[in-house]
Amino acid sequence: MAELARVRVGTAYDVVIGRGILEAAADLVPATATRALLVHSGALPEVVARVREALDARGVRVVEGLVPDAEAAKTLAVAGDLWSLLGRESFTRTDAVVGVGGGTVTDLAGFVAASWLRGVPFVNVPTTVLAMVDAAVGGKTGINTAEGKNLVGAFYEPLGVVCDVDVLATLPERDFVAGMAEVIKAGFIADPRILELVEEDPASARGVGRHTVELIGRAVAMKARVVSQDLREAGLREILNYGHTLGHAIEQHAGYTMRHGDAVAIGMVFAAELAHRSGLIDSALLARHRDILSLVGLPTTYAGAPLDALLVAMGRDKKTRGSTLRFVVLEDLAQPTRLVGPAPELLQSAYDSLGTTA
The missing domain is CATH 3.40.50.1970 (Rossmann fold)
Incomplete structure (x- = not known):
């Protein structure tokens, strides 16, 4: 043990x-x-x-x-x-x-x-x-x-x-891979070694392999560090919701028939697009989101609903304050921040990008 x-x-x-x-x-x-x-x-x-x-x-x-x-x-x-x-x-x-x-x-x-x-x-x-x-x-x-x-x-x-x-x-491979979305999330927001391990050995993110225990352990340790400082989501803990604002909205629209990890993967790409279009991250970090998620078989595109339909659900997100949407985004690798009240045209542009592969 x-x-x-x-x-x-x-x-x-x-x-x-x-x-x-x-x-x-x-x-x-x-x-x-x-x-x-x-x-x-x-x-x-x-x-x-x-x-x-x-x-x-x-x-x-x-x-x-x-x-x-x-x-x-x-x-x-x-x-x-x-x-x-x-x-x-x-x-x-x-x-x-x-x-x-x-x-x-x-x-x-x-x-x-x-x-x-x-x-x-x-x-x-x-x-x-x-x-x-x-x-x-x-x-x-x-x-x-x-x-x-x-x-x-x-x-x-x-x-x-x-x-x-x-x-x-x-676990079926699809369920295993969907769970790895949360592990990859931990890599983007706090522990880049996770991303390196996935890039070195994608098989360990598709089933039990030589790095699987370390990947899970690193993700758990990252969450433990955050939670120990902020049990009730007063501030820091919000970073764990990277990719979740849009992800939860997609899940709700799909009647919870989509795997949580699949929705979060799409949500991370959306958050990266928001950050890139806001001048916070470069094109390389944006591309790395799509590359790593695709490498393990997670989705990076979505066209299942108009943005307006998802904004209603996003308005109920726990990070929303009043009518102001708040998104966890990156300003660099392992440097999460918040994007508060992004302009409607920015949201639409980032969302439209999900309908393409690049």
């Missing part, structure tokens, strides 16, 4: 990355717990069985919280079903919630834990690249509404996060 990052935000919790370590999740559940709600979608029965057996061995009675797969899990109705289950099972503040699955499951499990009795302990066991480097780390929990993604939620820290890299071998 190898600890690669410790997040310190008032209390400390570990993000543990290793191989064959699923059972470590049971060790993070408080010794006082007599029950654990095991939230999962049923997609990985062998993984869930190992966590369940480890909890059983600890003398913790497992209550099954089976939820829908993907974004269908992150609804008020599903959260309500889990609250009802917790009530029927008489869960107290000394019991725990364990989320096993992708980012939607860990987001939901964390939100249910944060809101039941105003907070019960929970542990994250992410099973996708995206969940390991993004959703399961940093204390953000939430559900979606018809008006937008993650508009209802809470900042609530887990007791710990267990990332078993062996589980990633079960």
Whole structure:
């Protein structure tokens, strides 16, 4: 078991990355717990069985919280079903919630834990690249509404996060690659070595390869550094939303049928175009966005909706202040900044560029 990052935000919790370590999740559940709600979608029965057996061995009675797969899990109705289950099972503040699955499951499990009795302990066991480097780390929990993604939620820290890299071998390549968008994002905003590793060995960004553990570890460590300084997104943490303002709008317009990483990849190209057209970055850094994303098979073009339709969703983005849009952009590699209230013609020009390959 190898600890690669410790997040310190008032209390400390570990993000543990290793191989064959699923059972470590049971060790993070408080010794006082007599029950654990095991939230999962049923997609990985062998993984869930190992966590369940480890909890059983600890003398913790497992209550099954089976939820829908993907974004269908992150609804008020599903959260309500889990609250009802917790009530029927008489869960107290000394019991725990364990989320096993992708980012939607860990987001939901964390939100249910944060809101039941105003907070019960929970542990994250992410099973996708995206969940390991993004959703399961940093204390953000939430559900979606018809008006937008993650508009209802809470900042609530887990007791710990267990990332078993062996589980990633079960992922379809498209899902693995989509998760790597968040890793590449970390490279652009803070850790250029990530970009170099992807350029040296693109295969490690398409499946478990010689640099995959390091890529995930670097992305987790970057997020840990940011979150430890700004848990509640008062300023610095906004940089983690690079590519997300347009990305979330695209996801909403598509009814959450597009992979999050694919939408974020498009959003990063859009942010780079905004920065380039504002005179902040040169053409080489702009081109590097398209080159690296294309190298691993992520999309860099989009023409699925008129900009006006996406601006409505962008207006609900958490970074928006009043009616003023704010975008995380770069002023150089690993030097993120904010572009506040860009002119409509700049937005349109940058968006139009997404319909082309250069």
